[in-house]
Amino acid sequence: MARYLLTRAWQSALTLLLSTIVVFFGVRALPGDPALALAGEDRSPEALEAIRHHYGLDQPLPLQFAQYVERMAQGDFGVSIRTGTPVSSMLTTALPVTVELAVLAILIATALGVGAGVLAAVRRGRPAEWLANGLALIGLSVPHFWLGLLAILYLSVATGLFPASGFVPILEDPVDNLHHIVLPAVILGTGLAAIIMRQTRSAMLDSLSSDYVRTAKAKGLRPRAVITRHALRNSLIVVVTVVGLQLGGLISGAVVTEQIFGLPGFGKMTIDAVFQRDYPVIQAVVLLTATAYIVINFFVDLLYSVIDPRIRVTGDPA
Amino acid sequence: MTNLSVSETSPLRRRVLRAAVAAAAAVCTVVACSPVSNGGSGDQPGDNQSAGQDSFGTPADPAAVKQGGKLVIALSAEPDALDPTLSRSLYSRYVFQAMCQKLYDVNEQAQVVPQLATALPTTSSDGRTVTIALRQGVRFADGTAFDSAAVKATLQRHLTNARSARKSELGPIDGVDTPDAQTVVLRLKQPFAPLLGALADRAGMVMSAKALQSLGDDFASAPVCVGPFKFAKRVPQNSIDVVKDPNYYEANKVHLEAISWRILSDASIRAANLRSGDAQVADSVSTQDVGSLRQDASLSVLQSQSLGYQGLTINIGNVDGVGTAPKPINRPLAQNAKVRQAFEHAIDRKALVGAVFNGVHTAACSPISPASPFSSPEAQNCPAHDPAKAKQLLAEAGVQTPYAVTMLASNTPDTLRLAQALQSMVKDGGFELKINPVEYSSLLDEQDRGNFELLQLGWSGRIDPDANITNFVGTGASQNVSGYSNPQLDTLLTQARQAGDVEERKKLYGQAVALLQQDDALIYLYRQRNLTAVSKQIQGLQVFPDGVIRAAFAGFTK
Numbered sequence: 066m067a068r069y070l071l072t073r074a075w076q077s078a079l080t081l082l083l084s085t086i087v088v089f090f091g092v093r094a095l096p097g098d099p100a101l102a103l104a105g106e107d108r109s110p111e112a113l114e115a116i117r118h119h120y121g122l123d124q125p126l127p128l129q130f131a132q133y134v135e136r137m138a139q140g141d142f143g144v145s146i147r148t149g150t151p152v153s154s155m156l157t158t159a160l161p162v163t164v165e166l167a168v169l170a171i172l173i174a175t176a177l178g179v180g181a182g183v184l185a186a187v188r189r190g191r192p193a194e195w196l197a198n199g200l201a202l203i204g205l206s207v208p209h210f211w212l213g214l215l216a217i218l219y220l221s222v223a224t225g226l227f228p229a230s231g232f233v234p235i236l237e238d239p240v241d242n243l244h245h246i247v248l249p250a251v252i253l254g255t256g257l258a259a260i261i262m263r264q265t266r267s268a269m270l271d272s273l274s275s276d277y278v279r280t281a282k283a284k285g286l287r288p289r290a291v292i293t294r295h296a297l298r299n300s301l302i303v304v305v306t307v308v309g310l311q312l313g314g315l316i317s318g319a320v321v322t323e324q325i326f327g328l329p330g331f332g333k334m335t336i337d338a339v340f341q342r343d344y345p346v347i348q349a350v351v352l353l354t355a356t357a358y359i360v361i362n363f364f365v366d367l368l369y370s371v372i373d374p375r376i377r378v379t380g381d382p383a
Numbered sequence: 384m385t386n387l388s389v390s391e392t393s394p395l396r397r398r399v400l401r402a403a404v405a406a407a408a409a410v411c412t413v414v415a416c417s418p419v420s421n422g423g424s425g426d427q428p429g430d431n432q433s434a435g436q437d438s439f440g441t442p443a444d445p446a447a448v449k450q451g452g453k454l455v456i457a458l459s460a461e462p463d464a465l466d467p468t469l470s471r472s473l474y475s476r477y478v479f480q481a482m483c484q485k486l487y488d489v490n491e492q493a494q495v496v497p498q499l500a501t502a503l504p505t506t507s508s509d510g511r512t513v514t515i516a517l518r519q520g521v522r523f524a525d526g527t528a529f530d531s532a533a534v535k536a537t538l539q540r541h542l543t544n545a546r547s548a549r550k551s552e553l554g555p556i557d558g559v560d561t562p563d564a565q566t567v568v569l570r571l572k573q574p575f576a577p578l579l580g581a582l583a584d585r586a587g588m589v590m591s592a593k594a595l596q597s598l599g600d601d602f603a604s605a606p607v608c609v610g611p612f613k614f615a616k617r618v619p620q621n622s623i624d625v626v627k628d629p630n631y632y633e634a635n636k637v638h639l640e641a642i643s644w645r646i647l648s649d650a651s652i653r654a655a656n657l658r659s660g661d662a663q664v665a666d667s668v669s670t671q672d673v674g675s676l677r678q679d680a681s682l683s684v685l686q687s688q689s690l691g692y693q694g695l696t697i698n699i700g701n702v703d704g705v706g707t708a709p710k711p712i713n714r715p716l717a718q719n720a721k722v723r724q725a726f727e728h729a730i731d732r733k734a735l736v737g738a739v740f741n742g743v744h745t746a747a748c749s750p751i752s753p754a755s756p757f758s759s760p761e762a763q764n765c766p767a768h769d770p771a772k773a774k775q776l777l778a779e780a781g782v783q784t785p786y787a788v789t790m791l792a793s794n795t796p797d798t799l800r801l802a803q804a805l806q807s808m809v810k811d812g813g814f815e816l817k818i819n820p821v822e823y824s825s826l827l828d829e830q831d832r833g834n835f836e837l838l839q840l841g842w843s844g845r846i847d848p849d850a851n852i853t854n855f856v857g858t859g860a861s862q863n864v865s866g867y868s869n870p871q872l873d874t875l876l877t878q879a880r881q882a883g884d885v886e887e888r889k890k891l892y893g894q895a896v897a898l899l900q901q902d903d904a905l906i907y908l909y910r911q912r913n914l915t916a917v918s919k920q921i922q923g924l925q926v927f928p929d930g931v932i933r934a935a936f937a938g939f940t941k
Contacts, residue, residue, distance in 0.1 A: 097824030103463065103833065104548075107473040109861040110706045115545040147617045149464045149603050155619050214651065221659040229659040230457075230647060232621070327647050327656075328620030335649075337461060337620045342824050 073366075077359045084355040085137070085348075089130050092347050099146045099342040120146055122344075129181060133348070143345035147338070148299030151347045160353075162232060163331035165242075165316045166250055168321070171308060174254035174261055175371060178260060181258070182265025186273060197262060204259030209318055213252045213325040220248060223264040230327030253318050257311050264307045268300035275299075302372050313355075390502075408457040431480040437687045437754075437912075439491050440933075443532030443638065443923025453641040454606035454921065457653040457936060458669040463622055468541050471548045472841050473930060476585065477666070481642055481935040482524070482625050483608035485587035486515060487535070487579065489922045490845055491756050493690065493928040499609060501527065503579070510574025510883055515567045515582075522630045523591035524613035531561035536592040538569075538668045544600075551861075552581040553852070574881040576888065580847025584929075589703040611637040611935040623645060638923070638938030655918070657682065662922045666932060668914040669797070670740040676916050685915040688745060690752045690851065691844025695790070695906040697723055700866025701833030706859065709866035715782045716836060719875045722786070722901035724766070729812020730805065731768040733835035736909045739801045749896040750842075750851045754928045755883060757848045762892025766900055773812030784813035790831055791838040798839060799909075830864045841911070846929060848892055849880050856905060867904035 097315060101108060101117040117123040121132065142152035185197040221229035227248040233241040271295050272278055281295045282288075320332030327333075331350060338346035445656045445708050453567055453697070467483060470476075488498040497503060500518045500887065515919035521529040538559050541549035562569040581587065596605035604613050612625035613633070628634065628643045645662060647653045654664040658679065668684065677684050677919035700709025700718040701845060715722045733745035743850040748765035751758050777784055793800045801822060843853055854860045858868040872895055879891035899905065913930040923937035 097822070097828045101827045102824045103471065106462070108471075110553055112546065112548055115547075119546055135597070145619065147463060148617075149466075149469075149601070150617075150619045159619055159620075210469075213653075215654070217655045217659070221661070225659065229656045229661040230645060231661060240860055324649065325646060325652055327621070327652070329618050334620050340822070340824065358878070367496070 077363065080359055081121075081352070081355060085134065085352060086130075088348050088351045089133060090126070090353075092344055093126065095342065097342050099344055102340075102342045103146055104298060116146075118305060120144075126274055137352075142349040145338075145343055145346050147341045147343045148348075152345050156347065156353065158332045159329060159334045161234070163319050163323070163332060164332060165235065166246060166253060166319055166328065167312065169246060170254035170315060170319075171257065171312065172254075173251055174257035175304070175308060176256070177258040178261025179265050179297075179301075181262040182300075182304075183269055183292065185262065185266040185295035186269030187292060194266075197266070199260040204255045204262075207255070209321045210325055211248070211258065212255060212332060213322060216248055216252055217325070233329050246328070249322045252325075253315065253322045254324045256318065257308075257315065260307055260311060261304055264303050267299055268303040270297055272296035272299045291311050300371070302369060305313055305365060305368050305372060309368075311359050335353070386841050387671075388719065399667055405728065421507070427820055432889075437928075438683075438877075439927055440685045440687050440917070441923070442927035445636075445937060446639075446924050447909065447941055448638050449941050450638055451640045452638075452642060452939040454639050454664065454937060454939075455662040456642065456644045456655075456664040456666070456932065457647045457656050457662040458644045458763070459646075459648055459650070459653065460667075462546070462623065462644070464603040465614070465617070465623070467537070467590060467608075468544050469603065472583055476929075477932045478623055478625070478644055478933050479585065479588060479608075480933055481612040482610035482614055482628075483588040483590075483606065484610050485583060485585075486517075486589065487587055487926055489583050489929045491925075492756070492758060493752075493846060495579050495846065498583075499589060505882060506574075510881065513569040513571065513572045515569070517567065518632070520545060521595040521609055521632045523594075523607055523609055524628045524630055525593055525607045526592050526630055526790065527591055527593045528564075529589065529609050530564040531794050532564070532569045533568045534589050535559045535561050537589045538586075539842055540590070540858065541586055541674070541683060542593060546935055548582070549586040552577075552584070552586050554578055554733045559586045573880065576880055576882060577847040577849040580845060580850060583846055583888050594858045602872045614640075615641070636936055637936075640937070642934055649681075655914055657918065661804065663918040664924060664932065664934065665916045666913075668916050670743040670914070673690065673743055673914060675742065676920060680921050682837075683919060684916050685917060685924070686743075686912045687926050687928045687930070689844050689911045689913050689930050690846065690928050691842045691930075692747050692750055692752075692756060692851070692907050692910050693744075693839070693841035694747075694908050695726075696830075696838050696840065696865050697726075697904055697906070698833060698835050698836075698837070698865060699723075699904050701864055702866065703735045705831045705835055705864050705866075708859075709868055712866075715780055715786070715835065716744050716788060719780045720902055722782060723906070724901075725773040725780070725812060726788070726809060726814060727900075727903055727906050728767050728769045728773040729809040729814055730906070730908070731808055732765075732908060735801070735804055736810065739797070739804050740909070743914070744909045744911050747907045749899070749907055750855070751848050751892055752844065752904075752928070753909060755846075755848060757889050757892055759889045759893045762896045764888070766898070770811040770813075773809075773814075777813045785813045785815035786808070786813060788816060789817040789819055789836050791821060791826060791835040793823050793826050795823075795838070802839065807909035811904045812842060833864070833866065839908075844928075845931060848888070849876070852876060852892070853880065856899060865904040869898060869902055872902075874896045 069114040090185055100122060102115045104112050121129060144151055185194040189195050217229050217296060220226045227243055232245050235242040278296050279292060281291045319330060320336055323330040323332040324336060334346060335350045418591055458474055460474050462468055462478050465475055467476060484499050486500045487495045490496050500516055504513045504515045506513050517531060523529055541547050541553060542556060545714045555572035557570045557572050562568060568880060588608060591607040595602060610628060611631050613628040615624040615626045617623045623644045624641060627637050647656060650669040650672060654676065656662040666930060673684060676682050679790060697716060698712060700712060702710040702712060736742060736744045736746055749762050751762040753763055777786060792798050799816045802818045806818060809816050830838055842851060854862045856863060856872065857876055858873050875891050875895045878880055879888045883889045912928055915926045915932055919925050920940055921937050922940050925933040
């Protein structure tokens with residue numbers, strides 16, 4: 066186990082370093098100049114030069130990279146070129162919003178997806194399965210932005226049930242916070258719920274037709290116990306993998322959802338930073354996302370052994 | 384051309400052009416619009432306003448508005464640094480309007496009026512000494528006194544900060560004197576007429592000397608000025624909040640308790656927020672949405688013709704990048720003014736704005752807005768839409784038709800629709816237009832490097848005409864991306880900048896426009912209308928031709 070952890074940690078560090086290099090040079094390979102984007106209409110050669118100098122953009126690229134890595138090692142993400150705000154403070158404001166949105170979306174998606182998946186498997190060939198399959202198809206095919214727009218149109222503009230935009234931090238007013246974030250979370254969770262439903266359904270069908278379920282039934286266990294304790298538990302291994310992998314996808318889905326609902330999260334920050342060529346913000350965001358992916362995958366691997374004791378972690382993760 | 388008719392645009396080969404003509408004809412039928420192509424006619428009041436008259440909003444009636452409440456304004460883009468010295472975006476001007484007053488302001492007629500000054504400045508007979516009298520009994524949001532020392536500290540920061548965006552706007556200032564606490568004297572190396580216009584914008588915003596001292600380059604993190612509201616909180620890329628300032632000298636005229644600008648870049652999302660009541664104001668309404676918003680009984684749409692323009696820049700000498708000496712480019716479009724004139728004659732501006740912008744924006748042929756006090760019949764002259772003449776000019780220039788031109792343009796839906804309409808339109812004039820859409824940051828980059836043949840971009844406009852012309856067409860000017868140079872034009876622009884008299888400047892700008900249309904390095908296409916949607920719950924919100932939303936003295940209706 067210890068050897069496994071060490072190997073994974075080493076691999077993660079290497080992945081992070083590679084991501085840093087790719088992001089740093091990749092962003093600079095984009096056409097467009099942050100100084101120009103910042104100078105906007107009022108640009109003059111002197112102003113452009115002053116901006117480049119202020120943000121160290123006039124230094125040779127390898128030197129800029131060395132300085133960047135040095136600052137990162139000290140936990141300093143730099144200052145946003147667009148707003149002059151320290152990137153770390155932007156992250157501390159944006160991160161909780163996205164984390165809350167993602168966690169809520171995943172909870173909603175898992176509850177809906179697993180529930181519908183089990184139902185579809187148990188009630189195979191009946192209207193309940195058709196309904197669940199139909200809804201899953203819609204959930205998969207309809208893009209977030211379209212669903213978001215419809216939700217705003219009917220649940221905010223027409224009925225006034227939910228606010229159309231804005232955010233209240235959870236510590237300021239938990240009820241108002243939930244009121245603002247529940248609709249975006251549901252929208253964000255729909256696609257994932259559909260995927261979870263389909264995976265749960267097929268894993269459950271597999272489990273239900275397997276020998277151990279037959280044995281459990283033969284022992285005279287009640288159907289509910291057979292489904293939850295035997296079939297579902299084994300099916301969850303697939304669900305956990307899917308949820309883990311999709312959590313990364315949620316971050317990209319959050320980009321669109323946050324944009325539509327005006328939530329001050331990570332996604333909105335990323336989009337704006339890319340358009341404004343705000344290098345320090347893009348770098349910080351991509352690096353944090355990469356870190357999140359690595360950590361999530363790591364925990365998903367660990368979770369396997371908790372759910373299914375037959376899977377043991379060894380020194381060779383491959 | 385006295386009115387638009389189908390025969391003038393035939394043969395119609397493309398659907399887009401047919402749509403263009405149909406839409407423009409429909410607009411013209413409804414409102415009997417008059418052409419801009421007859422020299423001089425564009426100066427008439429009401430001209431260029433085919434989608435209706437401007438409506439700037441009216442001041443609030445104190446008896447009809449409630450005290451208190453938080454106004455939410457949905458903004459289409461994020462303001463940059465809230466620092467009058469460093470700010471470079473239009474959107475920060477919206478926020479500044481509520482919390483950073485200026486020495487001068489602009490009124491509905493786009494005229495400069497005093498704000499923190501008590502009267503328009505007095506200028507010495509040689510034009511080199513400008514004296515400004517300041518309001519008395521005024522305090523900054525931090526409670527410190529507003530006086531000539533604060534004005535001096537502010538102007539010196541504008542002039543000396545390495546990243547200052549104001550330095551060039553302030554022109555040839557040699558020094559700032561403060562004979563007493565209520566008087567500021569600016570000494571100039573030579574006369575500089577655009578100074579007043581600059582002092583009616585960010586260069587004239589006065590910052591608290593105490594805050595400048597304690598915050599330095601971080602002033603934007605907690606800006607302190609004189610204003611009806613003071614800075615409260617900013618969540619980057621999301622919102623900016625200000626609250627009523629009890630120190631403001633006319634605090635009794637301020638009805639709202641707070642204003643929040645919420646950044647919502649998508650136009651339909653802004654409209655949805657307005658309809659749901661989450662926001663009461665939305666800026667930059669799309670011309671596609673104006674109709675439906677106008678039909679909503681709970682909303683009104685304010686519109687004012689902007690001082691800026693949208694146009695086409697032709698690269699005639701920008702080889703090594705903007706600001707470097709022009710070099711010859713071996714293309715007929717770059718070398719021969721006749722080819723450029725032919726391109727201009729191939730464009731039917733009226734049909735263009737009709738089809739692409741539902742006739743809301745207006746055709747434009749010069750950098751001087753008809754809304755400007757410096758406009759004249761000469762400045763509004765417009766080369767006629769005449770495809771036959773375009774072909775004739777191309778023949779005279781000895782180029783083979785169809786003559787292929789590649790246009791670099793922004794990849795936004797509005798610009799792409801404009802580009803496609805242009806593409807089908809100029810075909811009749813003998814041009815084959817290819818569109819190369821790129822994202823905005825890349826467009827700026829390519830533009831400055833000179834990597835283009837023709838490009839579409841615009842300018843949001845300033846009060847003083849000099850700020851809308853010289854920087855773009857003056858020899859070696861910082862935004863002369865065309866690489867254009869005409870010494871005769873340079874002389875005219877210098878004279879206009881140093882002339883103190885409005886009539887004289889008007890005449891000089893009229894002559895400048897004639898030269899611009901002769902050389903056609905920049906073809907002006909249309910002028911945007913500033914479109915702001917406002918809930919009828921709100922009274923007293925105004926938008927003047929400078930495009931800035933004035934929300935500070937608004938209030939919720941009782």
